[in-house]
Amino acid sequence: xxxxxxxxxxxxxxxxNAISDVSLTIDDGDFLGIIGASGAGKxxxxxxxxxxxxxxxxxxxxxEVLVDxxxxxxxxxxxxxxxxxxxxxxxxxxxxxxxxxxxxxFGLENFKTPHSEIELRIEEALxxxxxxxxxxxxxxxxxGGQKQKVAIAAIIALRPKIILLDEPTGELDxxxxxxxxxxxRELNERFGITVIVVEQKIMLLCEFSKHLAVMERGGMILxxxxxxxxxxxxxxxxxxxxxxxxxxxxxxLRERGLYSGAMPLDLDGARVMMREAMRDAAL
Amino acid sequence: xxGFLSYMNGDSILHRLNPLTKLLMSAALCASCFLxxxxxxxxxxxxxxxxxxYSAGGLKRSLAMSVSFIKLALLLFVLQVFFVREGNxxxxxxxxxxxxxxxxxxxxxxxxxxxxxxxxxxxxxSVTRMSDISNVLAQKLRIPYKYTFALTTAIRFIPxxxxxxxxxxxxxxxxxxxxxxxxxxxxxxLLLPLCVPLLISSVRKIEGSAISAELRGFxxxxxxxxxxTYRFGLRDxxxxxxxxxxxxxxxLI
Amino acid sequence: xxxxxGVSFYRGSEKIIxxxxxxxxxxxxxALLGENGAGKxxxxxxxxxxxxxxSGRVTVCGNDTSSAKTSAxxxxxxxxxxxxxxxxxxxxxxxxxxFGLEHVLSDRAEMESRTEEMLEMFSLDGKRDPxxxxxxxxxxxxxxxxxxxxxxxxxxxEPTTGLDYxxxxxxxxxxxxxxxxxxxxxxxxxxxxxxxDFAERALVLSGGRLVADAPVRRIMKDAQIxxxxxxxxxxxxxxxxxxxxxxxxxxxxxxMAAQVESVCAKKERAPL
Numbered sequence: 120x121x122x123x124x125x126x127x128x129x130x131x132x133x134x135x136n137a138i139s140d141v142s143l144t145i146d147d148g149d150f151l152g153i154i155g156a157s158g159a160g161k162x163x164x165x166x167x168x169x170x171x172x173x174x175x176x177x178x179x180x181x182x183e184v185l186v187d188x189x190x191x192x193x194x195x196x197x198x199x200x201x202x203x204x205x206x207x208x209x210x211x212x213x214x215x216x217x218x219x220x221x222x223x224x225f226g227l228e229n230f231k232t233p234h235s236e237i238e239l240r241i242e243e244a245l246x247x248x249x250x251x252x253x254x255x256x257x258x259x260x261x262x263g264g265q266k267q268k269v270a271i272a273a274i275i276a277l278r279p280k281i282i283l284l285d286e287p288t289g290e291l292d293x294x295x296x297x298x299x300x301x302x303x304r305e306l307n308e309r310f311g312i313t314v315i316v317v318e319q320k321i322m323l324l325c326e327f328s329k330h331l332a333v334m335e336r337g338g339m340i341l342x343x344x345x346x347x348x349x350x351x352x353x354x355x356x357x358x359x360x361x362x363x364x365x366x367x368x369x370x371x372l373r374e375r376g377l378y379s380g381a382m383p384l385d386l387d388g389a390r391v392m393m394r395e396a397m398r399d400a401a402l
Numbered sequence: 403x404x405g406f407l408s409y410m411n412g413d414s415i416l417h418r419l420n421p422l423t424k425l426l427m428s429a430a431l432c433a434s435c436f437l438x439x440x441x442x443x444x445x446x447x448x449x450x451x452x453x454x455x456y457s458a459g460g461l462k463r464s465l466a467m468s469v470s471f472i473k474l475a476l477l478l479f480v481l482q483v484f485f486v487r488e489g490n491x492x493x494x495x496x497x498x499x500x501x502x503x504x505x506x507x508x509x510x511x512x513x514x515x516x517x518x519x520x521x522x523x524x525x526x527x528s529v530t531r532m533s534d535i536s537n538v539l540a541q542k543l544r545i546p547y548k549y550t551f552a553l554t555t556a557i558r559f560i561p562x563x564x565x566x567x568x569x570x571x572x573x574x575x576x577x578x579x580x581x582x583x584x585x586x587x588x589x590x591x592l593l594l595p596l597c598v599p600l601l602i603s604s605v606r607k608i609e610g611s612a613i614s615a616e617l618r619g620f621x622x623x624x625x626x627x628x629x630x631t632y633r634f635g636l637r638d639x640x641x642x643x644x645x646x647x648x649x650x651x652x653x654l655i
Numbered sequence: 656x657x658x659x660x661g662v663s664f665y666r667g668s669e670k671i672i673x674x675x676x677x678x679x680x681x682x683x684x685x686a687l688l689g690e691n692g693a694g695k696x697x698x699x700x701x702x703x704x705x706x707x708x709x710s711g712r713v714t715v716c717g718n719d720t721s722s723a724k725t726s727a728x729x730x731x732x733x734x735x736x737x738x739x740x741x742x743x744x745x746x747x748x749x750x751x752x753x754f755g756l757e758h759v760l761s762d763r764a765e766m767e768s769r770t771e772e773m774l775e776m777f778s779l780d781g782k783r784d785p786x787x788x789x790x791x792x793x794x795x796x797x798x799x800x801x802x803x804x805x806x807x808x809x810x811x812x813e814p815t816t817g818l819d820y821x822x823x824x825x826x827x828x829x830x831x832x833x834x835x836x837x838x839x840x841x842x843x844x845x846x847x848x849x850x851x852d853f854a855e856r857a858l859v860l861s862g863g864r865l866v867a868d869a870p871v872r873r874i875m876k877d878a879q880i881x882x883x884x885x886x887x888x889x890x891x892x893x894x895x896x897x898x899x900x901x902x903x904x905x906x907x908x909x910x911m912a913a914q915v916e917s918v919c920a921k922k923e924r925a926p927l
Contacts, residue, residue, distance in 0.1 A: 156819040157789040171613055197619045205617050212610035215551075215618070217409045217558060221533035228627040229619030237629050257409040259561065262691060273618070289817050292691045292845045294885040319819055322890070359821030364848065364890040364908055371912040377919060389894050397918050566741070572705055573741040577801060578729035578758035595744050595754075602786055603740055 121145040121168060121281065121313075126182035128163055128172055137163040139337045140182075145315060145330075147280065150307045152324035152345075153317045155334035156359035161317045162208070164334070165285050168315070169205045170196035187280065201230065204274030206284045210266045219245075219261075220254050223273045230277060244276035247310070248302055264295030268302060275306065281313040282306065288320060296320060300327045321361045325349070325384040333358050346382045365389035372396055408561065409531055415637060416458040416529045421538040423638040424530055428522035430645040434652035435519040441507075443652050444514040450648070451521040458529045464521065471520055475513035482509040532558055538632045540625055547623050555611065559604075566603055570596050656681045656808055656839045657702060662711035664697060671697045673863040674711070681807070684831075684840045686850040686871060689860035690885030695843045698860065699810050702841065703732040716807055730759050733806030737813040739790070739797035748796050749774070749781035755800040773799040777829070791822025798826065802833070809833065811842040815849055827853055847889040851875055851906065859884050872906060 123143040129136045138160040145151055153161050166172040170191045173180040184191040187202050207213060216222040223241050232240060245251045248268040253261065258269060267287050274282055284303070288296035300323050306312045318324050324331060324345070331348040333341040335358040341348050349355070349366050356362070365383045369392055372378035378396045383389040416424070431451065435444050448468075455464035482505070489504025536550035574596060575581040583589055657679040664672040671694050679685050689695045700706040701713055704720035713720040716731040736742060745751040752773050756766040774781050777799045785796050794814065801809070811830065815823040831853050834840050844850050850857065850871060857874040859867040861883045867874060874880055875892040888896070895905035901918060905911050 156821050157791055169617060171617070175613055175616065195621075196617055197622050200617045200619060205614075207610060207614060209607065209610045211562060212607035213614035214558075215533075215555070215611070215615055217532040218411075221531055224629055225533065225615075226618035228629050229623045231622070231627060234629055255411045257411065259408045264691075277618070286817075292885050293847075293887040295691065297887070319817075321820075359819055361820035361823075365894065368891065368894075368908045368911055371908060372915060375912060375916055377912075377915055386890060386893055389890065390897060393894065393898060393915070396915055397922070569736075569738070570741045570744075572700075573734075573736050574744075575725050576703055576705060576729055576732075576734035576736070577742065577755050578726050578804065580724075580726040580758070583726075598746075599740055599742075599744050 120147055120185075120187065121315075122183075122185040123164075123167070124183045124185075126164075126167055126180075126184060128167060128178055128180050130163075130176060130178045133178070136337050138167070138334075141334075141337075141339045143332060143339060143342060145281075145313065147313055148307070148311050150304070150314045150327065150329045151316070151332060152328035152330070153315065153332045153334065154319065154321060154324060154360050158336075159334040159358070160337040161334055162285055163337075165205070165207075165283055165315075165317060167191065169203045169283055170194065170199040171205075197229075200279075201277065202279055203281045203283055204277055204279035206267070206270045206274060206282070206287055208285050208289060210263065210270060210290070213270055214258050214266070217258060219250070219256050219258060219269050219272075222258060222269055223276045226273055226277050240276045240278075244272040247275050247306060248272035249298075249305075262295070263290050264292075264298060267291065267295075267299050271299075271302060271306075275312075279312065281315065284314070284316045286317055286319065288318065288323065296323060303327065322363050322385070325363055325366075333360060335359075345384055349382050349384065365392075368392075408528065410458065410460050410463070410528045412459050412529065414458040414529070416454060416525075418637060419641055420632050420634050420638045421530050421534045422542055422632065423634070423641050424526040425535070427641055427645050428526040430649055431522040432519045434649050435515045437649065438652040438655065439511070440655055441511055441514060443655055444511065444518050446651075447518040447648070448514070448521070451518065451525060454522075455525045455528075458525070460525065460528055463528065464525060467524060468517060468521065471517045475516045478516065479509045479513040482512060527557065534630070534632070537628045537630060541628055541632060544625075547625065547627075551615075551620075559607070562607070563600070563604060567596075567600055570599055656683070656716065657841065658712075658714045659701075660712045660714075662701060662708045662713055664701060664706060665709050666697075671863050672701065672708075675860075675863075675865045676711075677858060677865060677868055679808075679839060679841060681839055682834070682837055683856060684834045684854050685842070685856045685858055686854035687841060687843045687858050687860065688845075688850065688874070688884045688886060693860040693884065694863040695860055696812060699734070699812050699841070699843060702808075702810055703734055704728045705734075726758070730804065731807045733801040733804060733809045735794075735798055735801055735809070735811045735814055737816055739793040742797045742800070743785045743793060746784050746786075747781060748779050748783050748785055748799075751785055751796055752781075752800045752803050756803050759804045769803045769805075773803045776802075789822075791818040791826070794818060794822070794826060798829065802829075806838065808839045808841070811840065811844075813843050813845065815844065815846060823849070845886065847875065847881075847886055851889045851892065875906065876903075 123141055126141050127136050127139045141164060155161050166176060167184055173192060174196045186199055191199060214222055215225050223244055227237050227240055245254055248271045250268045250272060253265060287299055303314050304327050307314045328345060331345045332339055333348060340358055341351055341354055352362055352370060369382055378392060380392060380395050383392045431447055435447055438444060452464060455461050483501055484499055486502055486505030486508055489502035491500045492503050493501040532554040536554040539545045539550040540547040571581050579592055581592060659675050659677050662672055662675045663670060687695050697706060701708055702715060704723060704725040707721050715728060718728055743751055745754050749770060752770045753766055756769060760766050777795050779799060785793050814826055827849060830840060854871050857871045858865060859880055866883060867880045875889060876896055881888050891908055891911055892906055895902040902914055905914050
């Protein structure tokens, strides 16, 4: 479990807080999406959870972050890393090796995983990320989506309880983006790993995540189950967040008194909504 | 350009040699080019290089690479050959420019050396995983892992940066900056302001790299952390004997 | 304005672009679709001479790209790259816009006035340092410095990638206004919502071949083509497709709401 209690942070050279008074509790097994305009403080929040703030980026830190009961200020980031695995934005710069297998080995070696266990862990991580066939490949020759999965596998091998991703699909095409999210769902459902993902693509978050947190100008303005958050169209618009078209459609149908059911989050939900709205109508 | 130093997957003898052996071999091949004064030996080294890359399945890449080195070597040959004034004149050109036999021999040897000496390291790097290099240097030569990791990271970043630079030059050409000029000095002058975006993106990438390594326990790493061990085998002994023979040939012939 | 005649392009022995022909007229807004690796970026670079065709001919604004210098073509053709950081090299927004103009204009007063015009159009503060801005703002600075040169054709390589929704709306608003004023647009995008909202025509690349060249609205409802380009259909057209003939003209949320209303009204009127 992660508890964030009234956290504020100001980067050393900056004049204003990157995040102010943010509180959030993330339960084990959750799949949380974080969305918001650029500059809203999403990356800063991610860095506060994995300890990069305040250990790597210096500045004024207030409040408290507890990861599995450990205070991030008192715990070294590498200790936290055993519980929280992180994948950051620029995928190329995160790679430490030239070959997929070595990329996964790096963390396992550093954390002194017993040698008898290593082979198993590598295979397991590759399989969980769906890239068993890429083990001996040169990382430079992989596509963006494949690299993203390598980064995820390198984290999974360390068997964290929580995995934290900052815009993992930023540079990917729609199908590859979906595949990354399908991998995340698999990790969440099969292995019970808590997934926290910062993402701009609202449609992916609506389809895959359980909770949605919306940030604006350093604050957390909405936080709840996805369909609850989507009801707050006004606030979302204010925060510069796109609303899925099917959700907008639902709102318009409600206004016209044609529909009163649940808020659809994706296409399947929309089909159900349409059936209900036009019950018995000749289609 | 991309893929020059990138790892080529394979299972050849060269792939299976101890990384340290490979580094020694490439250093020795490089040295032998400069120990000898005979064209035949240098050409021999080039042929040996090509045989090595053929055995590792990378002949095509090595040939492509040598073509670009040969271009550079030819340029250097032309530049040098006119500067040597000793020896018998074999070709006289107008404006008191001439080529001597000594000059031709000296410059051609120089150019051949350039080609022969740059190839081994490139070949070795393409059949060796970067993490094996950093691990073997840490384990066998007792160099702190921090430094060996920095070394291999620097090598890994070369293609990333060169791609970035090419991308920057492309973006500037597209907005009308005359990078497609044939004038070398003009090109350099135009390139200078672009060092700023390159520097900034490099700093960002290095920062990202450092955070990522830190979060995967880089600071906890000790020499004993390596999973793979790098024993020397018969294969390595054979390769070292061969290397010694090449050096001996370079000195003696 | 832009014309490809049987263009092929190789990288090494690999054929990246395979016998592509099409023509884009003045004032068109065309989207270039295709999965990662289909050859979209290569095709864009062939348009302004950054790459030269191995066979066939590319003509842009009356120039054959094989013989014209890229820096000369750049006077008429603006190119916005996916990553603005490769373009930005000055320490203030104003200098950045001037830097681009210096290579196409010689009249200082004209340069100054165009810079002011762009700062106003994008509501940018000329004194700010681009490197301290967000990605979306940097993308706007890059676009401003390209538009200052008043290109006839604008090529956009995934202009909205990495931007948040608000930044995306701002950038696309400016682009569609330019198009309305007569600038020809060729835009690479993965986002079918954006393509559906703005482009009129779509070119679809798959494996280096042009597999479709049709109005966007037709492409949006062609599941096979969308799939070949690894695209996910936009939500409303996809929903409409599953609802049958009554909904074949539905593309937007408002279309859909109106259609549902009319279907329900008919049902009420009909005797049971």
